[in-house]
Amino acid sequence: MAARTRKTTLKNKSAAVAPKRRRTTKAPTRRKNAADGNLVNFLVPLFLISCILFCLGLLGFMGYRTVTASEFFDVRKIDVRGTTHASKSDIEKIVSNQTEKLGVWNADLKDIKERVERLDFVKSAAVSRVLPDGLRVNVIERVPKAVVRLGGGDFWADDEGTLIAPVAKGEAVPPFVMRGWDETKTDKALKDNQARVKTYQKMIDEWKTFDLDKRVKSVDMTDLSKPKAIVEDSGETIEIVLAKDTFGKKLQVALENVAGKGKQVGGIDVSEVQPRFTFR
Numbered sequence: 161m162a163a164r165t166r167k168t169t170l171k172n173k174s175a176a177v178a179p180k181r182r183r184t185t186k187a188p189t190r191r192k193n194a195a196d197g198n199l200v201n202f203l204v205p206l207f208l209i210s211c212i213l214f215c216l217g218l219l220g221f222m223g224y225r226t227v228t229a230s231e232f233f234d235v236r237k238i239d240v241r242g243t244t245h246a247s248k249s250d251i252e253k254i255v256s257n258q259t260e261k262l263g264v265w266n267a268d269l270k271d272i273k274e275r276v277e278r279l280d281f282v283k284s285a286a287v288s289r290v291l292p293d294g295l296r297v298n299v300i301e302r303v304p305k306a307v308v309r310l311g312g313g314d315f316w317a318d319d320e321g322t323l324i325a326p327v328a329k330g331e332a333v334p335p336f337v338m339r340g341w342d343e344t345k346t347d348k349a350l351k352d353n354q355a356r357v358k359t360y361q362k363m364i365d366e367w368k369t370f371d372l373d374k375r376v377k378s379v380d381m382t383d384l385s386k387p388k389a390i391v392e393d394s395g396e397t398i399e400i401v402l403a404k405d406t407f408g409k410k411l412q413v414a415l416e417n418v419a420g421k422g423k424q425v426g427g428i429d430v431s432e433v434q435p436r437f438t439f440r
Contacts, residue, residue, distance in 0.1 A: 233263035237294035245281040246301055255295055264289050280325035306360045309337045321353035334364060335373045340382030356381045366408035375415060386431060394422030401429040
């Protein structure tokens, strides 16, 4: 009887332990299933939201393209400001050509600016939209200060030592041209050319004061330390070597000394106290 009781007890213990082992093996599986479920619950809404946002963005972009390409933004007004020497019609033509298909909103302002700045006399340009149907171009010009004679003809130059554009036929010009321009692309050449323009302007101002500017045909500034004026007398050209300053007085002295002597005198140097003649 005791043996049966022990067997029964052992069986009961075995039966009691078995369920515990089954519970410990199933717990990780349940946690894994729960984690997978949470991940799915997170990813599915995220995917749906992303799709919705993408569709809304696409619709918005298409709507934007449709609106900005509509006739509402076609260019009807081109406002060009700051031009005195630059061609206003050329600027308007550039703007019109570059916006014909794009309209105001989609116009490439940088490209228009670069094209305008390639024109003669244009130093810089600023392009802006005037919604809904206009564009404005503000121009800063290079101001012509001297007429320079080169192998290819006469050109305008500004006080920065930059050649601006060829002198147009029939265009109002100063009474005389400058020779001796340095065409090399160096810092020294640029600096010297700036000095040449400055000297040229000073000559004009002083000679106008003495009413002598129309007597001069050209000036030679190859050597800045010895600028020369070319005049005519008795049907012949005479070369006058001037000092670095007092251009008005020196030119007056030279003209008085060569008056009526053009057939004999080829040049005169008035850079010193006493004039020195060069005969033909």
